[in-house]
Amino acid sequence: MTNHQPSSIIHHPYRAGWIHFTNVAPILDPLVLPPSVTAITGVPTAMNEALLSGRVDIANISAVEFIRHADTLAALPDFSVAVLGPVYSVNLFHTRPLEQLRRIALTSQSAMSVALLEVLLAQRGLTPMLERAEGEAEALLASGYDGVLRIGDNALREWYGVVGPFGEDVIVPEIPQVGRGITVTDLAEEWFHLTGHPFVFAVWAYRKDNPPPPELLLAMRAARREGIGHLAEVSGRHAQKLGLPEDVVQHYLWNFRYHLEEADRLGLNEFADLAVPEHAPLTFG
Numbered sequence: 001m002t003n004h005q006p007s008s009i010i011h012h013p014y015r016a017g018w019i020h021f022t023n024v025a026p027i028l029d030p031l032v033l034p035p036s037v038t039a040i041t042g043v044p045t046a047m048n049e050a051l052l053s054g055r056v057d058i059a060n061i062s063a064v065e066f067i068r069h070a071d072t073l074a075a076l077p078d079f080s081v082a083v084l085g086p087v088y089s090v091n092l093f094h095t096r097p098l099e100q101l102r103r104i105a106l107t108s109q110s111a112m113s114v115a116l117l118e119v120l121l122a123q124r125g126l127t128p129m130l131e132r133a134e135g136e137a138e139a140l141l142a143s144g145y146d147g148v149l150r151i152g153d154n155a156l157r158e159w160y161g162v163v164g165p166f167g168e169d170v171i172v173p174e175i176p177q178v179g180r181g182i183t184v185t186d187l188a189e190e191w192f193h194l195t196g197h198p199f200v201f202a203v204w205a206y207r208k209d210n211p212p213p214p215e216l217l218l219a220m221r222a223a224r225r226e227g228i229g230h231l232a233e234v235s236g237r238h239a240q241k242l243g244l245p246e247d248v249v250q251h252y253l254w255n256f257r258y259h260l261e262e263a264d265r266l267g268l269n270e271f272a273d274l275a276v277p278e279h280a281p282l283t284f285g
């Protein structure tokens, strides 16, 4: 009697790499991964590298890395971390006017904000020294830098530490940008003043030959509906973690554009042409 075993097909899980900053909480907190998908988390530069080296199959990466690798990467057509105007968490902290800055400390966690800063400085014809250095903005400013670029949750906290505290009535229409001798320049707001368009910080990118399973997309869309529909709860949870007032975190979160709409793509393409002039056409699919 022959004993033919059915050949077992091994399905490798589809691997996601999430940058799990507070700004993606409305999508990632409620996300229930389908059984075919696994996920790791890390800072932007780590997740950029994980996607490019093939350690993960999809990641919400810095948009500039997507632009630089537009020949091999595609992005989900309806997911973004974007803003029209200020973002509050991509900040240049400085102690002199922008035109007089000599040494700016850059965080190694971020590819996107460094590229944006370079574009904004070039537009003004400014050429300060840019150096990698980690640490809190105020400590770096005290140690000889006159500008410090910070992103993400730390930047949000430090921004509030410099300009806060203020109440809900101050959040709109006008937020102070100076406190304790430090000016905070919001790079997304600078982009808005330059172009009048949204700025896209992150897209969900994957290698063109390895698109995500449809069930992941459906789960992400369901999660986003859930998260945006319960923004007060998401904000409350993260306000506690961050040690910030709930109204500040809620304002921070509702301000994001998560759907990569036409206006966002316009801003993304405009940035692509400025930051990576020889880039391949951007693919969304």
Ligand SMILES: C=C(O[C@@H]1C=C(C(=O)O)C=C[C@H]1O)C(=O)O
Residues within 6 Å of the ligand: 019, 021, 023, 024, 044, 045, 060, 061, 062, 063, 081, 087, 089, 090, 109, 110, 111, 112, 113, 114, 151, 152, 153, 155, 201, 202
């Ligand atoms: C606006 C932000 O967005 C993030 C900033 C990124 C970057 O600087 O490379 C990458 C992903 C985004 O989610 C932020 O974290 O402050």
